[in-house]
Amino acid sequence: MAQIHPTALVDPKAELAADVSVGPYAVIGPDVCIGEGSSIGAHCVIEGRTTIGRNNRIFQFCSLGAAPQDKKYAGEPTQLVIGDGNTIREFCTFNTGTVQDAGVTRIGDDNWIMAYVHVAHDCVLGSHIILANAVQLAGHVHLGDWVFLGGLSGVHQFVRVGPHAMTGFQTRLSQDLPPFVTAAGNPAEAQGINQEGLRRRGYTPERIAVVKQMHRTLYRRGLTLAQAKDELAALQGTAADAQADVRLMLDFLANAERGIVR
Known part of the structure; x- marks a missing residue:
């Protein structure tokens, strides 16, 4: 009983x-x-x-x-x-x-x-x-695996947060947050990658290096989203153990109907 x-x-x-x-x-x-x-x-x-x-x-x-x-x-x-x-x-x-x-x-x-x-x-x-x-x-709202959202964060309807992404305290998300990316602020701004979280989950330095490269492509080179997608697609095959990570990012961006946090 x-x-x-x-x-x-x-x-x-x-x-x-x-x-x-x-x-x-x-x-x-x-x-x-x-x-x-x-x-x-x-x-x-x-x-x-x-x-x-x-x-x-x-x-x-x-x-x-x-x-x-x-x-x-x-x-x-x-x-x-x-x-x-x-x-x-x-x-x-x-x-x-x-x-x-x-x-x-x-x-x-x-x-x-x-x-x-x-x-x-x-x-x-x-x-x-x-x-x-x-x-x-x-x-x-859709949240991927291993997401961390900081206290008092708010997420707008229909927003997606990719796997391994993270927000800081009181973050407001009104656009999609790509995988691996950390964000903070109101409205949210991208800050970097969730490197410590990836390390704890067993990501090798080589995989983390590819994730960093994807972040630079999206956020540090002044590219449009369309240009960034083309650059990310070129990363496929450059590191065998990061192939799934690149595919994950490309698939997420392909469905970012609300745009992404920039």
Whole structure:
């Protein structure tokens, strides 16, 4: 039997794995599914069509799976899907998706999400992400793997942040932030590359050198974005172990409909 505090309200139709723990005064709705090893803190409200994977630790006072804050939403059966091994701290709010997008707000695995973070409808978060306190994501935002967003950062709707990118404290992102790039400011300005993060993830000096070269091409040579793309394409094949990094950057830029942070 799941370990459910006697003051918690868990709908009989909810699906909880045998070892899930539910804290005092939590409320869990009928269309919620929670996987093995997960814990739900006191006073959490988990509702809507919400699926939570294994070994997640959700701290007190979170609201997960509520209807999207979108005036077009008309009660359609949209979802919130959370992966495995996430830490979700106090007072976080994650909403379900809308039919104007894929209908799913999706969180990956092994993310560290600090207090007061808002993840709006139709956001897609990868894995190994860190969102510091009070990060606010508007609707349809996409974050790649290993992204770090500094405290009180805000991300405009439909903005994408590439893998390994990073922002400083109180950064405002209204355009796409390419992979590997660090940014800060209001509005955001590119500062450099996330070199220390790459080193910690096992990037070789040769791979990091190629990432630096991509950054110089985008930001230090006075090229237009179109010219920079041509220069980046020429880097393919110059370093075998960085081939995937160049491809990642080119694919990201090819879909930068809002432009990029410059």
